[in-house]
Amino acid sequence: GQQVMQIPQYQHVQEGEDFTTYCNSSTTLSNIQWYKQRPGGHPVFLIQLVKSGEVKKQKRLTFQFGEAKKNSSLHITATQTTDVGTYFCVCSGGSNYKLTFGKGTLLTVNP
Amino acid sequence: DAGITQSPRHKVTETGTPVTLRCHQTENHRYMYWYRQDPGHGLRLIHYSYGVKDTDKGEVSDGYSVSRSKTEDFLLTLESATSSQTSVYFCAISPLEYRESYEQYFGPGTRLTVT
Numbered sequence: 001g002q003q004v005m006q007i008p009q010y011q012h013v014q015e016g017e018d019f020t021t022y023c024n025s026s027t028t029l030s031n032i033q034w035y036k037q038r039p040g041g042h043p044v045f046l047i048q049l050v051k052s053g054e055v056k057k058q059k060r061l062t063f064q065f066g067e068a069k070k071n072s073s074l075h076i077t078a079t080q081t082t083d084v085g086t087y088f089c090v091c092s093g094g095s096n097y098k099l100t101f102g103k104g105t106l107l108t109v110n111p
Numbered sequence: 112d113a114g115i116t117q118s119p120r121h122k123v124t125e126t127g128t129p130v131t132l133r134c135h136q137t138e139n140h141r142y143m144y145w146y147r148q149d150p151g152h153g154l155r156l157i158h159y160s161y162g163v164k165d166t167d168k169g170e171v172s173d174g175y176s177v178s179r180s181k182t183e184d185f186l187l188t189l190e191s192a193t194s195s196q197t198s199v200y201f202c203a204i205s206p207l208e209y210r211e212s213y214e215q216y217f218g219p220g221t222r223l224t225v226t
Contacts, residue, residue: 031213033214042218043201043217045216048212048214088153088154098159099213101146101155103153
């Protein structure tokens with residue numbers, strides 16, 4: 001089945017610094033989603049990307065889907081302590097209603 | 112948050128005992144899922160359902176069974192719990208049948224410890 005690899009596994013930043021996490025696949029993806037999980041919480045859907053080269057923004061978060069639809073990134077500008085958590089990229093694994101999660105990037109922010 | 116609840120929220124059980132986790136939704140969605148989350152593995156799909164009495168296996172289904180007799184309830188059963196099934200279990204639903212988006216909404220999770 002489809003798999004996605006995420007890097008880095010961990011990232012620690014000072015508040016106000018930018019943060020980027022990357023998601024890569026060896027196969028072409030039909031779509032990619034991003035989720036955030038706060039410590040002790042459950043995954044929360046952030047966004048879905050479908051089109052080649054797509055860029056979407058949510059306030060300080062910028063999501064990109066690569067031209068070849070094999071990679072994606074999430075960039076946070078000027079991190080805040082509320083950004084702490086694990087960010088997962090997720091792809092449709094085989095059939096569109098089954099999701100395969102990457103292992104996530106744990107972001108910690110030093111105030 | 113989507114109307115998803117899980118029960119129990121925490122459970123400690125002994126090896127060899129049966130355990131049933133319940134996921135209840137108020138959204139009337141067709142698609143429901145059970146995942147487990149373990150350090151170093153992320154979230155892995157155990158079983159999913161695409162309608163009442165329609166279920167299928169995910170990538171880590173061994174040792175688990177599911178049932179869905181009503182749209183709103185999806186049950187996950189560990190027939191004979193083992194220590195390797197100590198994990199956090201999440202239920203999720205998807206509005207896939209209503210719009211072309213594959214996002215899933217997760218319940219609060221059940222922390223299961225098998226001693």
